[in-house]
Structures are given as structure tokens and as C-alpha cells.
Amino acid sequence: MAWGRSAAVGVVAGVAGVAVMTLAEKLEQRITGRPDSYVPARTLERLLGLAHARGGRAWRRNLAMHVGQGSLLGALRGVMAGAGLRGPWSSLLFYAVRLTNDQTFENATGVGAPPWTWPRDELVVDLAHKAVYAFATGLVADTLANRWGPGPGQLHARLGLGRRPDVGPLPRE
Numbered sequence: 515m516a517w518g519r520s521a522a523v524g525v526v527a528g529v530a531g532v533a534v535m536t537l538a539e540k541l542e543q544r545i546t547g548r549p550d551s552y553v554p555a556r557t558l559e560r561l562l563g564l565a566h567a568r569g570g571r572a573w574r575r576n577l578a579m580h581v582g583q584g585s586l587l588g589a590l591r592g593v594m595a596g597a598g599l600r601g602p603w604s605s606l607l608f609y610a611v612r613l614t615n616d617q618t619f620e621n622a623t624g625v626g627a628p629p630w631t632w633p634r635d636e637l638v639v640d641l642a643h644k645a646v647y648a649f650a651t652g653l654v655a656d657t658l659a660n661r662w663g664p665g666p667g668q669l670h671a672r673l674g675l676g677r678r679p680d681v682g683p684l685p686r687e
Contacts, residue, residue, distance in 0.1 A: 516662075520596025521589040523658045524651075528588015531651030532581050538646045542639065553625055554579035560623035587612055588651050595655040598665025605652030612644050 542548065555575035559566060567575055591608045594600075599607070613629075620626025629637055659665065664672075 516596065517593060519662075520593045520659065522592065523595065524589040524592015524655050525585045526588070527592055527595075527651045527654035527658065528585040529581065530654045531588060531647045532584035534650035535584070535643050535647035536580065539643055542643070546639075548639065550576070552576055553620060554583075556625045557619050557623050558582075560625055561619065583615060584647060584651070587615055588655070591648075591651050591655045592659070595652075595659035596662075596665055598667030598669070598671070600652075600656040600659060600665070600668070602649070602652075604656070605649045608652055609645055609648035612648050613641070616644070 543550070550573075552572050555567065555572045558564070558575050558579040564575075587608075590611065591605075594604055594608065617626065617629060621628065629640070632640075
């Protein structure tokens with residue numbers, strides 16, 4: 515597995531995932547009338563020690579946080595795909611990573627609160643949008659990784675299903 519190539523594929527996949535998530539958010543907002551959330555911008559401001567921004571500057575900070583997080587986390591999903599962790603189960607694992615990342619930064623900076631304390635409608639919207647991101651990112655990462663054939667994990671799985679004491683690690687190249 516080429517770690518750098520897999521991470522680069524993931525960055526591309528993460529940017530694609532952010533684009534799909536943003537389109538889904540805008541569609542949802544048209545239907546529900548929900549305004550933009552500036553939690554990402556506020557979180558970025560706190561992380562970097564920046565003054566509170568409004569208007570276009572806050573919008574740009576929001577975008578920077580969305581794309582920054584999405585692309586950097588996408589690198590992980592690319593490495594997962596390169597290792598052979600592909601498909602919906604892997605995207606589900608990655609979904610948990612995305613949610614954990616957001617909540618850690620938002621809660622550590624005091625911008626957010628634990629999700630179980632949120633109004634249920636806000637929680638459902640956030641979970642849905644992060645799922646769109648995780649599965650779109652996974653689809654792109656998996657599709658690109660499939661060009662290079664199976665990953666080491668997939669090759670190992672072909673030796674025998676499940677964890678078995680008689681199936682050891684693949685030989686080193």
C-alpha cells in the first residue's frame with residue numbers, strides 16, 4: 515500500500531464529500547428554512563485565537579473549516595481504502611470518526627455542547643449531513659483505490675474468512 519498515494523486520494527475524496535454534503539445542506543435548508551450554522555466558523559476562531567467575525571468573513575471561515583476538516587479527515591478515509599477497508603461498513607466506521615472530530619473540537623473550544631443535549635431536530639439534521647459526507651467520501655475513496663486492486667486487508671481476508679489462528683500476516687514484500 516502506498517500511504518502517500520492513499521492519503522492524497524483521500525484528500526480528493528474528502529473535498530468531494532464536502533461538496534456533496536454542502537449541496538445536501540443547501541437543499542435541506544430550502545425545504546426546512548433552517549438558517550446557516552456558524553458553529554464551524556466559531557470553532558475555527560477559537561482554535562486559532564481569532565476575533566469573532568460576521569458577514570462574509572464568518573462565511574469564509576465556515577467554508578475554510580468545512581473544507582479543511584473534510585479534506586484532512588478524507589486523508590484518513592483514503593488510507594482506509596488503500597489498506598482494503600472499503601465499502602459501506604468502512605464508511606460507517608469513518609462516519610463515527612467525522613462525528614467524533616466535530617464534537618471534540620466544538621466541545622473543547624466551548625462552541626458546542628454534547629450532542630445528546632441538543633434539540634432532536636438539530637441532532638437529526640447534523641447526523642444526516644455528516645452521514646452524507648462520510649458515505650460520499652467513502653464512495654470516492656473506494657472507487658479511486660479500486661484502481662490499484664485489493665488492499666492488504668482484502669488480500670488477507672481472502673486467505674480465510676474471519677479471525678482464524680491458522681491465518682497469519684501476509685508475507686512482507
